Amino acid sequence: MLPALLRPAATFGGAGAALPAFLTRERLTGFFVPLTAVFAGWIVQDFVVDRWFDVDPDFRQQSWLYWYDTDWLAALVAIMAVLVLALTRRRLDPASSLILHMAVGWWIGFLLLVVVLDWRMTPPRGDNWAGCLGMVAGMLVYFWRSRLSGEESIADIRNLFLFVGADPATGWLDGCGVTVDRGGFVVTGAQSEQNQGRPVPPLETSVPGVFAVGDVRSGSVKRVGGAIGEGAQVVAALHGFLGDMAKPAL
Ligand SMILES: Cc1cc2nc3c(=O)[nH]c(=O)nc-3n(C[C@H](O)[C@H](O)[C@H](O)COP(=O)(O)OP(=O)(O)OC[C@H]3O[C@@H](n4cnc5c(N)ncnc54)[C@H](O)[C@@H]3O)c2cc1C
Numbered sequence: 001m002l003p004a005l006l007r008p009a010a011t012f013g014g015a016g017a018a019l020p021a022f023l024t025r026e027r028l029t030g031f032f033v034p035l036t037a038v039f040a041g042w043i044v045q046d047f048v049v050d051r052w053f054d055v056d057p058d059f060r061q062q063s064w065l066y067w068y069d070t071d072w073l074a075a076l077v078a079i080m081a082v083l084v085l086a087l088t089r090r091r092l093d094p095a096s097s098l099i100l101h102m103a104v105g106w107w108i109g110f111l112l113l114v115v116v117l118d119w120r121m122t123p124p125r126g127d128n129w130a131g132c133l134g135m136v137a138g139m140l141v142y143f144w145r146s147r148l149s150g151e152e153s154i155a156d157i158r159n160l161f162l163f164v165g166a167d168p169a170t171g172w173l174d175g176c177g178v179t180v181d182r183g184g185f186v187v188t189g190a191q192s193e194q195n196q197g198r199p200v201p202p203l204e205t206s207v208p209g210v211f212a213v214g215d216v217r218s219g220s221v222k223r224v225g226g227a228i229g230e231g232a233q234v235v236a237a238l239h240g241f242l243g244d245m246a247k248p249a250l
Pocket of ligand 1: 162163169172213214216221222223224225227
């Protein structure tokens with residue numbers, strides 16, 4: 001027989017053995033504090049029960065603390081531990097959420113199958129089986145919800161910045177011969193009638209001597225580093241263009 005403290009932990013342990021198969025190291029580490037809170041709660045529970053309640057270990061089912069000879073108190077303490085932790089941190093992290101799903105699942109399974117439907121072990125035994133079924137169901141609900149909507153978490157957020165897209169302000173180029181793409185971004189490096197068949201440097205527009213760099217350029221990476229790099233690169237292209245102009249026509 002497992003000691004009382006370890007019995008509910010065994011189900012967590014089963015889940016714990018499977019979780020490393022698909023969780024990242026960072027997500028696994030996130031379990032440390034919530035699990036510590038739960039185990040601390042159970043240690044306090046055992047201490048209080050041993051010290052202040054007179055429970056005969058051979059007939060513990062006779063005590064209301066082991067209603068239906070189950071570990072309902074441990075499931076309740078687990079719920080309280082993660083809720084206190086969430087209130088302290090002002091957020092419900094994914095690990096605490098999983099523990100909450102399992103512990104609430106324990107209660108739903110126990111209340112539904114044992115208390116409401118009166119499905120009992122015969123001859124009477126501990127009815128933790130119903131709670132364990134509920135825990136597994138709670139775990140499945142958690143995984144199902146995580147897949148549907150990504151991770152759910154509550155965070156104390158003051159500001160939210162949302163980037164929903166970018167429109168180039170190139171309307172004023174209409175009619176000056178600079179080609180823009182369907183989104184209005186300036187096309188560079190393309191052949192055009194104005195270039196008269198000469199090779200066009202990658203940052204030059206369809207108008208010779210007019211260059212475009214950064215976000216406004218069609219096909220640019222839309223990153224600061226990209227804009228800086230193109231800004232540096234275009235200097236050489238400008239010198240090349242001006243040098244060509246200075247050369248006498250043959
Ligand atoms: C919300 C957000 C978050 C971002 N986060 C990142 C990030 O984390 N890392 C990253 O690398 N990049 C990020 N970017 C992209 C980055 O900001 C751009 O790639 C970069 O600023 C492009 O530089 P730019 O000089 O080409 O254009 P801009 O920085 O847009 O500069 C263009 C300037 O031209 C001015 N202008 C426009 N029209 C005219 C006109 N007719 N006459 C005179 N001036 C005009 C504009 O007012 C503006 O000041 C982010 C962009 C946004 C919007």
